[in-house]
Amino acid sequence: MSISIQGLTRRYGAFSALEGVSLDIAKGEFVALLGPSGSGKSTLLRILAGLDDPDQGSVQRDDEDLLALEAQHRRVGLVFQHYALFAHMTVSENVAFGLRVRPRRQRPSRREIATRVQELLRRVQLEDMARRYPAQLSGGQRQRVALARALAVEPSLLLLDEPFGALDAQVRVTLRGWLRELQRSLGLTTLLVTHDQEEALELADRVVVMNQGRIEQIGTPAEIYREPATPFVYGFIGRANRFDGRIESSRLWLGTHAVPGELPATWAPGAVSVWLRPEHVTLAPRSGTGWAGQVVRLVQAGSAVRASLQLQGCEGIEVEAEWSADDVERRALVSGSAVAVQLRELTLFHAGGLRHVFHPRQDDGGANGGAVDIGPWLHRRG
Numbered sequence: 001m002s003i004s005i006q007g008l009t010r011r012y013g014a015f016s017a018l019e020g021v022s023l024d025i026a027k028g029e030f031v032a033l034l035g036p037s038g039s040g041k042s043t044l045l046r047i048l049a050g051l052d053d054p055d056q057g058s059v060q061r062d063d064e065d066l067l068a069l070e071a072q073h074r075r076v077g078l079v080f081q082h083y084a085l086f087a088h089m090t091v092s093e094n095v096a097f098g099l100r101v102r103p104r105r106q107r108p109s110r111r112e113i114a115t116r117v118q119e120l121l122r123r124v125q126l127e128d129m130a131r132r133y134p135a136q137l138s139g140g141q142r143q144r145v146a147l148a149r150a151l152a153v154e155p156s157l158l159l160l161d162e163p164f165g166a167l168d169a170q171v172r173v174t175l176r177g178w179l180r181e182l183q184r185s186l187g188l189t190t191l192l193v194t195h196d197q198e199e200a201l202e203l204a205d206r207v208v209v210m211n212q213g214r215i216e217q218i219g220t221p222a223e224i225y226r227e228p229a230t231p232f233v234y235g236f237i238g239r240a241n242r243f244d245g246r247i248e249s250s251r252l253w254l255g256t257h258a259v260p261g262e263l264p265a266t267w268a269p270g271a272v273s274v275w276l277r278p279e280h281v282t283l284a285p286r287s288g289t290g291w292a293g294q295v296v297r298l299v300q301a302g303s304a305v306r307a308s309l310q311l312q313g314c315e316g317i318e319v320e321a322e323w324s325a326d327d328v329e330r331r332a333l334v335s336g337s338a339v340a341v342q343l344r345e346l347t348l349f350h351a352g353g354l355r356h357v358f359h360p361r362q363d364d365g366g367a368n369g370g371a372v373d374i375g376p377w378l379h380r381r382g
């Protein structure tokens, strides 16, 4: 079933926990809500589950007004970070709970419940643990029981609030793959709240980035990472460098350097915030090209190396780059080494929400193999 959320607002006094949130979720879609603490993610989930009411807005499930239904009639499966399993019930009793408490006329027979529970435990790969109590399970196993319990009532919407938040990193990664497969095979419309960007980008068909009760951007994981719509999204997702830049005399200035390239003709002179991913700061392939700088620090991060740099003319700012460990070794780079880098793609945000992806002009006839070399066109000011 598809879900259409329109203009949801939830206020506490003068404070808006949610402000005019609209979102359509297609049948079978997996959507992740991502945002900093306090951005309104759980508030949205709680309203959908019927645990809270909005001040304004509507939620349609297909043609049905979801908000008009009592929580127990919404057919919504809910899993929280802290597994609220019943400690005195076995795994199968926990999973059967939602079916056992149904009114007599809607309750399946004992046999049907037993079959359904068995099937669900098979799905979450816990058939062998049916008779155990929650205290006899690992954290990851408990979360799988919680999920089986949520699925028992055949929800038309699955709501997951940091379901793996309390688990260690390795278990999280394993459960992630498992959840994705389960969600796909059942075709469940799912909304996941998470702090963990990797989790959101890996699991979801679309990601909703929230900030201060509002939606900043909705997009596929690739869109959110590659085409952030706002400075907030750029800085929140992945690693990012930020400069205070200026547009002056139809040029982009970073510190005391002008960077050549096409600016939108309509952009007025003034301040721009300039954003740059570490992977877009590459080592210049030939000596005599690139933007001169100095390595401040190198940190090994798996097969990559994170380098902090200072660039000539931008001394007040440390720029973070990401290079392969092989490149760093081949060039014998250490803290203090002189380097030359190329910036490949800068995203500019101008007043009034204008955005422009800026590719510094390349002017070496392609000798750099397509790399952007801004060194020769950096103009000293004054």
Ligand SMILES: Nc1ncnc2c1ncn2[C@@H]1O[C@H](COP(=O)(O)OP(=O)(O)OP(=O)(O)O)[C@@H](O)[C@H]1O
Binding pocket: 012, 016, 017, 035, 036, 037, 038, 039, 040, 041, 042, 043, 044, 195
């Ligand atoms: N009952 C309440 N009374 C007052 N303010 C509240 C209440 N419930 C939530 N809030 C506020 O609403 C805002 C949104 O809270 P919410 O729990 O939705 O955030 P969140 O994005 O889920 O955060 P987290 O990731 O930390 O769980 C927060 O600033 C929170 O303090």
